[in-house]
Amino acid sequence: MAKSPKKPKPAGQKAAGQKPAGLPTSEQILKYIEESSAAVGKREIAKYFGLHGAEKIALKALLKDMTDEGLIDAAPGRAFHKHGGLPRVTVLRIAAIEGDALWAVPDRWESPNPPPRVRVMEKGKRSALGVGDRILARTEERGKGHIAHPMKRLQAGGETIVGVLVSDTGPNGKPMNWLRPADKRARFDHPISDMGDAQIGDLVRAELSGRGSNIKAKVLDVLGDPFAPRSLSMIAIAKHEIPHIFSNDVIAEAEKASQLPLTTDGREDLRHLPILAIDPADARDHDDAVWAEPDDDAGNAGGWKAIVAIADVSYYVRSDGALDREARRRGNSVYFPDQVVPMLPHILSSGFCSLKQGEDRAAMACHLVIDKHGKVTSWRFTRALVKLRANIAYERAQAAYDADQADDGWDADVLPTLKDLWGCWLALAKARDARKPLNLDLPERQVILDEAGNIAEIRVRERLDAHRLIEDYMIAANVAAAKALEAKKAPVMYRVHEVPSREKLLSLKDYLETFSQSFALGQVITPATFNHIIDAFQGQDNAQEVMEAILRTQTQAYYGPVNAGHFGLSLGSYGHFTSPIRRYADLIVHRSLVDAYHLDVPHKPKGLPERTGLGEQDRKGLAHIGEVISRLERRAMDAERETIDRYVAAWLATKVGEIVAARITGVQNFGFFATVDGLGGDGLVPVSTLGRERFHYDEAARTLDSELGRVSYWVGQRLDLRLVEANPISGGLRFELPDAPEAGQPQRRGPRRDIRRDGGGRKDGKGKHLVGPRGRPKNIRHQGRKR
Structure with missing residues (x-):
């Protein structure tokens, strides 16, 4: 003790x-x-x-x-x-169960930074605690983390859970109805106290009541067939309690807003310009559009003029109205493969606010002047009226530019505008390269559905110059918005990304040493610091693994009115301005620009708030709004990621029993996690299935090494695994080795083996090497390390 x-x-x-x-x-x-x-x-x-x-x-x-x-x-x-730490006595919520380890997070966490994960030290061999349970616990710091000693399990009543109803045997051997949670981290099924109108096999939302081993589930809502189209996203919507139904008063206000007139009163008429929107082929809404042409000003030879036109959502969504309150409650839109849960009703989000070809639309225009080196030398903001010349998918824009050929049906000025956009972007790219932002290129999974909503394909989304082009225009506009508001000493909702903490940098240093890659903690840490590491591993099999490790080192970005810069983008001031249809933070920035630059329109609608600038709630509670929408953004990201995992599991369910190419993504003392190449989804290979030999978990090197040094498993290792289980409801996968370890050749560490020879590698507290000759670990289960 x-x-x-x-x-x-x-x-x-x-x-x-x-x-x-x-x-x-x-x-x-x-x-x-x-x-x-x-x-x-x-x-x-x-x-x-x-x-x-x-x-x-x-x-x-x-x-x-x-x-x-x-x-x-x-x-x-x-x-x-x-x-930033934990109270000595506090309420925790069990968030994950990994092998025999319970992990919790604070039940309440006000900091914009991510909450710490706390290891719960259980008494006895078995625990009644499961994911979602709340405990009163005494906490203490240990090493680089926290541990918690449970004092009392709090009443579970009122807690809701999503799962599938199943029939199975009970403790007495007789058939019973159970709720099987849709969370892959949950350890227990729960007996049903009240089925309501639900049937076995239904996907339901239920309320848990009771304590200890007597927790029971009462069905509240039937969500439908868990294998029907749209059900996989509905699991995430229900689990994370994402609002997805608009009330009658919100719909009514949206309909009134959609009837607002579009005139040139108080607006710059830009309908003559061939402004283009370049978006994903499956985009549900269109916030932004762009235009550029060479600058004829003699003082800017080789430079460019550009316009980033953004949907003027603040014209339709007025401060402190019903629409505004609902948008703030949602914080952002949530995008799933089969549907979108919008921040605004569809009549606005995919209708009157969305920038569409051939339609008059209200826009907030950011006018940029860019020199030949890609530096933005001036900007101004106006309210405008635009009529897009075309909505183009990224792939079509890239193909047209590469082939220097317009698509059928395009107006004559679309292709020349595309060329000008590319020319201006090449200048912006020079400035970006000089700025040296963090250059992480990690694959993004894309789920393709057919017309019936069934999975047609899962693939890695292709990364094109067309994507980078739009990103750089949006970054330029976001920086301009922040600096324009700073010039007027007006409120800004910044997008803040802070420098990585020393603790995370130390962990990265230990990890990189396993590759013989040095990392000095005394240096000034910049994005370029990490880019040098990425470049060193370019083209190697472990390049993606290293980028993932660098990504884990980064702090989580958040919204707030106090500027702390954006580390990843290597920018001093950064505010989101370009997506007000789907992000409340951007709407705040639009309203502040309206006030700072006197851009309010003269029209005063009946039945709607008059002003389009910041409201009383915006001004008084900007810090609180930033905290709330940061939390809601993290909720959306979790829901989207979990849903992709469920689609991957559904896709793989037909391949159970087959051998798949996989890559190890995580190693723990109870086994390792692996993901299927090109698809994703994490599944566990328990250490108990790896053979009779005992394994040592090396936390710094992220490896499982057999006691005799014959077999080693490490993060990034590629190997073939047999898929044992794929559960679309939870998104969980389970793997096993294709053959018993004795039947195959020993797994060698390959490129890392040279640093584990006698005379190299990590040492214990007395300076003795923890690794013997030829890279074989000594018997160091408790040597030089606190357990």
Whole structure:
């Protein structure tokens, strides 16, 4: 059992029991909070440092200053803890079960940074805890992470879960009805207390009640046939409680907004320009369109003029109205292979707000002047009226440019405009290359459905110059929007991506050392630092593995009114402006531009809020809105990723028993995870199936090494596996080795083996090598490492 940390000596104390001399410093308070084994509030601090009377009043002010400065946070109950850390006693929610390990996250987490994962230390051999359960726990830091000791399991009543109804035997051997969770991390099925109108095999949403081993499920809603088209996305919608039905008052306001007139009053008429929208072939809405031409100004020889036209959503969605409240509640649109859950009703999102060929549309236009080196030298924003010349898929735009040939049905000026867009983009690309943003090129999976909603194909989405072209125009407009608002000292909803933490950089350093790749922590970390690492592995089999490791090193981007720059893009100011149909953050930026540059339109509609700028709720709660929409964005990303995994499992369900080419994506002490090449989806190969030989888990190198050094499994290793199970409901896969380990040739580490020879590799705390000659691990299960 770990020893309780010693309490620090109170400030100014010279002998035991002597009263401290005056108010402690913030450093002394922070040290006391960090090292205390119990919850620390104002009363505990005052008692510990011997404060009385006026000193207590001064302590209250000091604690407020420390909170405002971001040194400490106040947990429920007014107990303090280190900023970004965990309270000593807090409520956790079980988030994942990996082998025998339980992992939890804080039930409430106010920080914009990702919540920490906490290892739950269970008592006894079996636990009644499952995914979604809430516990009151005592937490402590251990090494680079946190552990939690459960104190009490909280009532599960009111918690909802999505799953499939199945019939199976109960504890008494008789048939019973059970709810099988749709979450692949869940360990238990739950007995049904009330089926309602549901039938065995139905996909349902249920409420859990009870505690311990007596938790039962009551069916609330029948979601339908789990194998019917659209059901796989409905699982994610129900599980993450994503709002997907608009109320009558929201629909009514959207219909009123759709009747707003489109005139040139207060708008620049750009309908004569051949503005183009270039989007995915399966795009459900069209936020943005672009145009460019060479700049004839003598002072900008070789330069360009460009317009990025963005749907003028703020014209239709007025602050503090029913539409606005619903858009803020949703935060963003959520895109699935079979449907989209839009932030705005379809009459606007895919209708009147969407920029479509041949239709008059309201737009917010960002006018850019770009020099021959790709630097944006000036910008201005106007409200405009546009009529797109064409909506073009990325693939068609790329093919037309490469072949220098227009598609049938295109107007005569479409191809010349495409060429100008490319010419201007080549200049923007020069500026991007000089800026050296993070260059991660990781594959994106694409699910292709037929007309009936069945899977036709799953493939890696092709990456074209046409994609990069649009990205660079959007980045230029987003930077211009942020800087334009800064020039007016107006509110900005920034997109913030902070520098990676030292802890993550240290983990990356340990990992890269297993490749004999050095990584100095003392250097100034920039995106180019990581690009050099990527370049070093270019063309090697483990290049994708290294990029994934670098991606895990990055902090999670978030929205907020305080600028901390965008590390990944290597930009000092960055605000999202280009997708207001599907992101509430962009709508905030549009409204702020309306106010800062006096762009409000004269029309005052009946039954709708008058102004199109920032509302009272926007101005008062910008920081809170940023936190909320950041959380909702993470929810959408989780739902989209899980749904893709379910489609992959559904695609692979017909291939159970077959041998598939796979790549190891994660290694733990209980086994390794692998993904199918070109498809994705993670499945576990338990260590218990790897043979009789014991395996050692090397955390830094991310390997499982057999005790005698004959077999090794590492992250990035490619191997053939037999698919044992593919569950479309949960998205879970399970693999096994095609043959018993004794039947095949030993797996050698290949390119890493040279660094594990005697005289190289990692060492223990006494300087002894942890690896013997020829790369065979010594018996080091407990050597030089805390367990």
